[in-house]
Amino acid sequence: MTATYYISVGEVSDKLLRQVASKRNMSPEDLARSYVLSGLENTRFQGVRYLTACVITAAVVLFGVWLLSISLPSPVIGPKALHWIREFTFLFAPWPLTILLALWIVARSETSFPMLLGLFGALRRIKLFGAEIELNEQTKRRIQSAASEIELALREYKTRADKELVRIVARYQVEQALSKFIDSGSVKSLTLKRDKGFRCTIHIPDPIRDGRLYQLVDYCPSGLGRGREFSTRFGIIGKVWRTEGPLLENDLLTPQVQRTHEEEIDKIMSDWGMDRREAESALKHRSYFCFPLVHENRKVGLLYMDAEEKDSFDGTKQSDVSARAQEELAPLVAKVLDDSATVSLHVELD
Template identity: 25%
Template sequence: MDEIVKIAHETAWPIAVLTMFAIFVLNLRRIGDAMRRAPLIRKLKFGGLEVELDRNSLDDLKEKTDKTFLELIRKTDSEVQRFANTVSIKSTLRLAGENIKANLPTESQAKLKSAKLRVTVHIFDAVFADHLYQLSNYYYSENSNIFWQSDKGAGRRFSIRYGIIGLAARTEKSQAVGNAFRDIEAREALIENWSMLPEQAAAAGKKPSCLALVLRSPESNEMVGILYADAEEENFFGNNEECLDFAGKCQAMTGVKQLVKALGKLRILTSQIELQFNLTKIGQNI
């Protein structure tokens, strides 16, 4: 496995650079074509360069730029997922979930069916700064023996200002709640303080038990990911105080340690293709 990671590490960056460069050059040609066709109506400034475009040319330019940007994101995500498969993220995540399930409080073991326990993992996004990237679909369990992978979740992006995973990312500390989000005041707080939309706050109310485990490389102490778990039963991981203790115990579980090791390898690989667009700063110097 280490040899595979080394080979992927050595080949990923040149391939990614060539792909991104080709996309960028193609987009420059299209921008130039749009500028040459444009009547002198709207004025844009890029540093010392001043260009005037009409509305149609602007719309055409936006459409082509959107397609190019989306293609760049798609290719970057594809590389991240390829790297994740190389270091066996899915199998280690499933094992971590099995460990968590096996160590639940006794009363929670009997509630697996109604609780709909699920787990996934987030990493820092390679495309956008200050964002988290959901690396895997949810794994979920409704009984004591089976842990299935769902068909949704992977590839989503969240600001580090969003929800309990964002709080864990900002503070770099594991977070846990046992009985949250159920009443109207709590849902309003999710909108006002947790950056959620009303429909997201309503969905959060269905999962009052949540864990967001900060995962660190034992070698560098660098944060390499966040293991997220939730359930539809109150106090499923313990009450608010107990579930934070449970989060600490999870760090010592074999499956979680293996997931940390795999995420450490993934971090080495994804660092070669990071773009880190900062959405809050784009255009500030124009």
């Protein structure tokens, strides 16, 4: 149960409180609350200054003892005088025993440990590039709130960017070009065992976030997926994007050995950077073919194909398919990238 306290302040104090709150971008209520909490904390750790003074004094004395312990010729104090001063000091301050006694007192005391923690209170406020940041619960809540607002703003912006990309894709008839491409003779010769599980799509660099890939169109000839985002470390598309080389896998689970379902899932997760849900979905498509789309020496996207059956692709035909895609699809994808520059952010949040 939270108790509420009401404190009366004068007109001058109220005006000053509002001025300070405005400079700190806080509400007067939050500022007053921070003052109260700061005062309570200072009261709780009121012995901190005393303890700090003791520690500094002890450090100075130890440093002085160290100076006395080294052999230095001195025209003022002779070696015999240094010897007696050192002996006198250690007589009244047996430092190993003193340190052990201090540790025992701290361990047994109910207030010493909070006092020691209070020594680090100065570390909760730092100055960086002229700005002062106080590391407390209120700052934590502010940062969390700002992060949530940024995430919400990015989602709203992505929705608008998706709509703009749909318009650009329709302008250059990318989906029609992809449909025509997969019905071409070169692609049909690649997919001699094509069944209803065959599908193809295009990925481009994500316009919003760096380090991610964006599915530009729905799967062709049928299927959804447009607008999905993937990490550049995800699956075959991530590997091809990073290595910039084509990759054809006629069996997702190589080498072909007897495995249980759980062992198959574990292998996919280990080999292709997927979580369990993604691995379960990937297991439904055993054959994969993916290669970069390059236009005027610029990597503009990826062409991705998969099929449900193993050994669905003829590896000897992949160069013909890639050459045709560079000629027919890569220029269109490059135009989409150029036109989408007005909505691209390319922020890095991961």
